[in-house]
Amino acid sequence: MGGGVILYFISINHQPNSMPPIMGEVGIVYADPLPQALVITAIVVGISVTAVALVMFISMYHTYGTTNWQKVKKMLNERKNK
Amino acid sequence: MILYFFIFVPILLGTLLYLIPRKEVKIIAFILQIFLLGLSIYNFIDISNNGDVIQVLGSNLAITGITLVCDQFSAALIILSAFIFLICYIFGLLDKFVNNLFIFLFIILQSLIMSIFLTRDLFNIYVLVEVSTIIVSVLIMFKKDSVSLYDGMVYLISNITAMTLFLFGVAILYKNFGVLDIDTIKLKMQYIEHSRSLILPFSLMITGIGLKCAFLPLFSWLPKAHATPSAPSIVSVILSGLYVKVGIYLFIRITDMYSPAINLNTVFLIVGILTSLVGIVFAFSQSDLKLILAYHTVSQLGLILMGISMGTITSYYGGVLHIFNHAMFKSVLFLCAGIIIDHYGTRDVYKIKGVFKNLPFVSIAMIMAILGITGAPFFNGSVSKYLIQGGAKNLIINSTIIIINLGTIISFIKVAKILKGSSGICILHVRWYKRVAVLLIGSMCLIMGLAGPLLVKGLFNYTIDMTFAIYIEKMIVYIVSLAIGYLLYNKVIHKLKFVREGISFDLGVNEISISMLAFFIFLVVTTYITLI
Numbered sequence: 001m002g003g004g005v006i007l008y009f010i011s012i013n014h015q016p017n018s019m020p021p022i023m024g025e026v027g028i029v030y031a032d033p034l035p036q037a038l039v040i041t042a043i044v045v046g047i048s049v050t051a052v053a054l055v056m057f058i059s060m061y062h063t064y065g066t067t068n069w070q071k072v073k074k075m076l077n078e079r080k081n082k
Numbered sequence: 083m084i085l086y087f088f089i090f091v092p093i094l095l096g097t098l099l100y101l102i103p104r105k106e107v108k109i110i111a112f113i114l115q116i117f118l119l120g121l122s123i124y125n126f127i128d129i130s131n132n133g134d135v136i137q138v139l140g141s142n143l144a145i146t147g148i149t150l151v152c153d154q155f156s157a158a159l160i161i162l163s164a165f166i167f168l169i170c171y172i173f174g175l176l177d178k179f180v181n182n183l184f185i186f187l188f189i190i191l192q193s194l195i196m197s198i199f200l201t202r203d204l205f206n207i208y209v210l211v212e213v214s215t216i217i218v219s220v221l222i223m224f225k226k227d228s229v230s231l232y233d234g235m236v237y238l239i240s241n242i243t244a245m246t247l248f249l250f251g252v253a254i255l256y257k258n259f260g261v262l263d264i265d266t267i268k269l270k271m272q273y274i275e276h277s278r279s280l281i282l283p284f285s286l287m288i289t290g291i292g293l294k295c296a297f298l299p300l301f302s303w304l305p306k307a308h309a310t311p312s313a314p315s316i317v318s319v320i321l322s323g324l325y326v327k328v329g330i331y332l333f334i335r336i337t338d339m340y341s342p343a344i345n346l347n348t349v350f351l352i353v354g355i356l357t358s359l360v361g362i363v364f365a366f367s368q369s370d371l372k373l374i375l376a377y378h379t380v381s382q383l384g385l386i387l388m389g390i391s392m393g394t395i396t397s398y399y400g401g402v403l404h405i406f407n408h409a410m411f412k413s414v415l416f417l418c419a420g421i422i423i424d425h426y427g428t429r430d431v432y433k434i435k436g437v438f439k440n441l442p443f444v445s446i447a448m449i450m451a452i453l454g455i456t457g458a459p460f461f462n463g464s465v466s467k468y469l470i471q472g473g474a475k476n477l478i479i480n481s482t483i484i485i486i487n488l489g490t491i492i493s494f495i496k497v498a499k500i501l502k503g504s505s506g507i508c509i510l511h512v513r514w515y516k517r518v519a520v521l522l523i524g525s526m527c528l529i530m531g532l533a534g535p536l537l538v539k540g541l542f543n544y545t546i547d548m549t550f551a552i553y554i555e556k557m558i559v560y561i562v563s564l565a566i567g568y569l570l571y572n573k574v575i576h577k578l579k580f581v582r583e584g585i586s587f588d589l590g591v592n593e594i595s596i597s598m599l600a601f602f603i604f605l606v607v608t609t610y611i612t613l614i
Contacts, residue, residue, distance in 0.1 A: 008253050009253050032260075053235070053238060070590075
């Protein structure tokens with residue numbers, strides 16, 4: 001889903017034959033420089049979120065011994081009933 | 083310059099304190115909190131005298147650069163967050179789990195929340211909310227208990243999904259308008275020809291924000307995160323008192339941004355009513371003290387939503403004022419609950435007894451908060467509820483508010499029962515700074531209630547006339563509903579089976595995602611219908 005959003009960002013305001021917005025002649029169609037700045041931020045945020053989620057996931061696997069949501073839930077309910 | 087201080091001073095100082103661990107870390111952090119509170123009060127006075135402050139980062143133009151804008155509303159919210167963080171800091175000053183890492187996360191979270199209140203750039207909002215979500219989920223599982231790991235994970239994944247939806251909405255808006263600044267988009271919104279092209283970004287963004295504010299189908303992460311058994315109570319306070327207000331704040335800003343083109347007030351009014359009713363039903367079927375409080379957060383959020391989407395200016399102010407009031411009394415309740423749970427070793431309201439005898443100071447603060455949340459006259463809840471009610475145009479909404487208040491009273495009768503009686507448990511001494519913190523914020527409930535009209539005037543420049551007759555009338559309504567609530571609780575509700583046993587409503591990540599999708603489709607359809 002994150003990838004979809006990033007692709008959408010890249011395709012925003014794309015015009016064929018546009019030039020990279022680097023110092024140069026006046027009068028040419030320039031590409032919009034903002035989306036790539038946003039996209040790189042979104043990618044960095046996405047990576048860190050994935051990293052945090054994975055760390056949580058690993059430590060959860062260590063405490064419960066399973067990666068199945070249903071099983072974890074069942075274990076929690078059993079613990080509650082005790 | 084002053085707005086930068088709110089963001090950069092905590093981040094820089096927090097990082098420095100973490101990198102260079104010294105013994106004085108706690109003292110420095112404490113001084114930082116005092117400094118921020120003073121600065122925010124100065125900022126508020128400055129803004130109410132001289133008007134809004136706009137500061138541009140990165141570019142000379144406000145439209146293309148990244149702007150920090152502070153109006154009176156944001157300034158007041160910043161005071162609120164500085165105050166609550168200070169109280170939490172005093173409360174948890176010498177607890178064992180408060181180590182350098184915790185202080186680091188805490189200070190960073192504070193700066194993030196303040197910058198969400200200040201920024202007007204949609205992409206900035208996305209990044210800030212995302213980062214604060216990570217920090218909050220780490221704080222939830224700070225004690226590394228098994229249940230809190232699960233809860234923190236559910237919180238993280240559901241919120242990240244919601245914010246991806248938000249980002250998608252931002253992307254579509256950027257395609258349409260070419261800017262990311264909220265104020266500029268609002269200006270441009272008037273000139274849009276096909277308002278149908280706004281349906282998709284509107285629904286996407288509101289779904290993302292709606293999960294943050296825990297609207298009706300999307301609230302099931304909230305009790306999990308706010309009441310997870312092992313999370314420190316100051317984390318619950320920050321989450322329930324302050325962090326959900328970020329969602330509400332964003333909701334106000336975003337709907338305001340769309341207001342020239344899309345107006346869905348009636349739909350949100352209904353969503354608000356349903357949210358608060360459902361929150362109350364869940365609240366009085368719980369026996370877990372913290373869970374009761376967490377479900378009450380849901381119902382009060384519904385009330386705030388009702389206030390701000392009622393369409394009249396009086397109830398809008400009431401809703402906004404209720405944000406502050408709710409932050410106050412919910413913080414007191416969570417702090418008191420933390421103390422009580424620590425001392426009794428159980429979270430079951432049926433098992434806790436004799437709190438008043440054992441912990442008199444804590445109980446006094448708790449009683450003030452309960453009076454506040456149930457809307458007793460002279461306490462803060464009554465002022466904002468009066469304003470919300472004052473703006474209600476028809477009888478149905480008016481009576482719904484009274485019913486909601488009755489429900490609140492009923493479930494707090496259940497909570498208040500823990501105060502009386504006596505138990506044989508020997509109580510350890512409560513540290514003095516905890517008592518100071520609890521009493522300080524508890525008395526704020528009373529002060530804000532007494533100074534309610536003044537507060538409204540200072541915040542929104544709006545005069546309400548609270549005559550003596552209104553006080554008498556409110557007193558009568560309150561006492562009558564108190565009596566009805568007491569009778570109902572003892573005669574009927576107490577004996578119902580599902581209240582005794584408690585209904586558990588537990589959604590996993592998959593179900594939360596499905597309800598998010600359902601809410602999104604609902605929004606698309608209703609927006610489409612209103613625009614035709």
